[in-house]
Amino acid sequence: MRTPDDILDQIRTRYDNNWRDWLVIPPGALSFSLAPPTAHTIAHDAAAVATWLRTWREWAHDHATVHMRTATRRTLIGTQQIYTHVDLHSVDSLVALIPDLAKRWYTATQRYSSISVLVVPQEQLKPYLAQIAALDDYDFRLLIRVTQWFTKNPKSGLTIRQVPVPGLHTKWLARNRSLVLALLGLPQLSEPDDDDLDVRDLDALGLRLLPTSIDIILTDPEDQRSLGGLRHIRAPLAEIAGLWLRPRHVLIVENKQSALPVPDWPGVVVIHSLGNFLDALAAIPWITSAQAWYWGDLDRAGFTLLSRARTRLPGITSVLMDRDTLSQHIELAVIDPTGRIDPPDSTLTIAERETLAALTDEGGQLRLEQERIPWNYVNHIFDKVLRGLSR
Known part of the structure; x- marks a missing residue:
């Protein structure tokens, strides 16, 4: 009973x-x-x-x-x-x-009424109804406005920042791309990512990529002379990729502050401040003939970026991201305030995974920012690895 x-x-x-x-x-x-x-x-x-x-x-x-x-x-x-x-x-x-349940059903019916006027196959829309119902009112209204704009402008050729929908920005579209594509009746072409839009999604929406600039430092005096004495260059990716450079070593540095003090080194080019734009590594032909090194922060984000860089460029070797560097400068580490857990790609070496594990402390996850490591130590390591491989 x-x-x-x-x-x-x-x-x-x-x-x-x-x-x-x-x-x-x-x-x-x-x-x-x-x-x-x-x-x-x-x-x-x-x-x-x-x-x-x-x-x-x-x-x-x-x-x-x-x-x-x-x-x-x-x-x-x-x-x-x-x-x-x-x-x-x-x-x-x-x-x-x-x-x-009454509150959830009211929200669901009201929102379904708003989106049902769009010409979308019901079976394609159904998997996204829970996400649509879970949006706050602001995001739902923005979703409708964005979808209506793309419906009227399917091949605008604009960048995302040029789309004239109030409240729309790149991160919002990245977070909600699956909903926008579903309401437009378009296929899902990429894995969702909170931070970045896939070029395939931009193509589907009729948008073009933002102009992307790359920062490099020419540490070889010969390269500097060939380019009119320039040492620091910031230019669109296509122009950087087209430079006539033949470095023996490419040093990829996560942060600008740590890249600027790198002294002149024959045969070395420094690339810095890429962030998550690591696809650029595979688009620069003169990297592939060089030994590539990656130096990032000793924290979870740093090792995740390292792993993603190696996914694009398998020959990358990490530098200053080892247990010795961490143990010798552990007093300079702080608790990572971000609280984010971004799992790395499967490309980390055993030694790198051990260093990542060593960042776990009783008080939380540690972060040793690369710019906090004394420069005399950094320069000693660079001298050791660069000279060692150039013999």
């Missing part, structure tokens, strides 16, 4: 499993069996059955949207009318029994 709480649990489960389908095709009456007592139970446990019936009678009195279905049981002690089912004539009457 099921209690009202049992039925409310069943209602919640049925709602969670079916609400997306109900938005598309509203169901008819909804019924829930009470697993009513048998004639044997009525005859042998009349007191428990009477209490059960009274509980349901009082509950039904307090919930006007329900209809209690009844049946008559013939027993050894006479006939007994019992409740058998809770019947609800619509989804609205069902969610009225549970306030938080």
